[in-house]
Amino acid sequence: MKSEVKENRVDFSLIRYSQCWEDTEVLLESLNIQENDICFGILSAGDNVFSMLAENPKKVVALDISFPQIALAKLKKEVFNSLSYEEMLEFMGVMKSDKRIEIYDRIKENLDKEVKEYWDFNRESIEKGIIHAGKFEKFFKIFREKILPFVHSKKRIEKLLEKKSRQERIEYYDKYWNNFRWKLMFKLFFSKYVVGKLGRDKEFFRYAEKKYF
Structure with missing residues (x-):
């Protein structure tokens, strides 16, 4: 079957989804993840695969054809690991802030080289809050x-x-x-x-x- 990917029908050079809009409670209830499970999902904005980690599976594998989506998810991962809950809400864009670039500069060295380069080039999206970038x-x-x-x-x-x-x-x-x-x-x-x-x-x-x- 021909696909929109092989035929270059879709532009994957932009962030299409900066949030996942599915209900994670329904997702987790349906999957019924156990501790030894290996979970797989399409990465998208990362939220659904991150929610799987709450069930403590053995491993979560995520795949996406779009590098901007991967860069978004990797930045979110670093935010979760490095910031307090209040700072996370501020940086993501849930709360108003004029300190997002300052926060980004604190954590950017922890990112992969390609991911850091992407966000250094797209600082405007950081300033506005990355959950609004899609x-x-x-x-x-x-x-x-x-x-x-x-x-x-x-x-x-x-x-x-x-x-x-x-x-x-x-x-x-x-x-x-x-x-x-x-x-x-x-x-x-x-x-x-x-x-x-x-x-x-x-x-x-x-x-x-x-x-x-």
Whole structure:
């Protein structure tokens, strides 16, 4: 079978995913990892394979064709090993910070030569927080900052995020959130064309079932 990799259909020179969006609790429950297991996974942003380590397997092997994804995961690994929990959140981009380059300069000598060279050249991504560096994450940033405010007010968004029971969440969504503007925006912004253009890559949909788009 021909693939988008062999035919050079996809650009692997950029970070496509700086976070993994799967639920790791579901992943770990499904795998039921035991101490003598050897686990294998696609590296991507690294989060899923890192989560496997929490189950203390014998070994975790990760593979990726994209060097930027490998560089991202190796930087994350060094961050986990070298920084405190609070510094990790700050450096990654969970919290606001103007010290990320300073933190990077403290740990960069621990990185492989090629990985260090990559991040020395991409310091802007470090300044903004590496969990925001992926193309897919930038797509969600457009949605969050440019699109969603035209659909729902800040007050309504904050209300959605308030603690509620399951039934209260359903009722709020049905009554206040799932209106005509939301449905129209969702259909357009998360269409195969727009997601393929701004979020993923159109070639990634070659094997997706059409009924979902």
